[in-house]
Amino acid sequence: xxxxxxxxxxxxxxxxxxxxxxxxxxxxxxxxxxxxxxxxxxxxxxxxxxxxxxxxxxxxxxxxxxxxxxxxxxxxxxxxxxxxxxxxxxxxxxxxxxxxxxxxxxxxxxxxxxxxxxxxxxxxxxxxxxxxxxxxxxxxxxxxxxxxxxxxxxxxxxxxxxxxxxxxxxxx
Numbered sequence: 206x207x208x209x210x211x212x213x214x215x216x217x218x219x220x221x222x223x224x225x226x227x228x229x230x231x232x233x234x235x236x237x238x239x240x241x242x243x244x245x246x247x248x249x250x251x252x253x254x255x256x257x258x259x260x261x262x263x264x265x266x267x268x269x270x271x272x273x274x275x276x277x278x279x280x281x282x283x284x285x286x287x288x289x290x291x292x293x294x295x296x297x298x299x300x301x302x303x304x305x306x307x308x309x310x311x312x313x314x315x316x317x318x319x320x321x322x323x324x325x326x327x328x329x330x331x332x333x334x335x336x337x338x339x340x341x342x343x344x345x346x347x348x349x350x351x352x353x354x355x356x357x358x359x360x361x362x363x364x365x366x367x368x369x370x371x372x373x374x375x376x377x
Contacts, residue, residue: 209223212258223263231243243273246268248274266303267284285330308346315359329349335361337357
């Protein structure tokens with residue numbers, strides 16, 4: 206069975222908005238009427254029009270299973286995939302024409318899943334080999350020692366990162 210995304214209003218489940226399995230929902234900071242949806246087969250967008258949420262778009266370019274989403278200043282997205290590194294998505298024209306860049310082992314990321322999170326004012330990349338950060342100058346990833354060497358030396362699988370009241374929580 207495919208579940209999708211359902212709006213719930215006053216405890217009542219309304220008709221399904223998307224028909225694709227959804228893994229993550231991320232409300233846009235740039236446009237609060239938009240919710241990004243990471244699905245089994247890519248990236249979707251829900252948009253609120255006249256108090257109704259509708260599926261605005263499903264990207265035909267992105268076909269990876271999207272497990273995590275971070276939106277950065279200016280509206281770019283970092284997308285964490287299940288097995289193929291990460292994707293950075295820019296929207297130079299509009300959301301219907303994304304520019305997608307894939308980052309993987311050729312950019313010094315370890316193989317496998319990469320999950321993206323926002324913590325301590327930056328995008329953090331969680332992998333089976335610890336935390337990474339993106340270096341724009343070299344267009345590659347470096348171990349992220351912000352929270353200590355033990356989280357960047359390759360010995361710990363970082364599963365989740367959460368920030369709450371100036372505390373950073375790492376699931377390892």
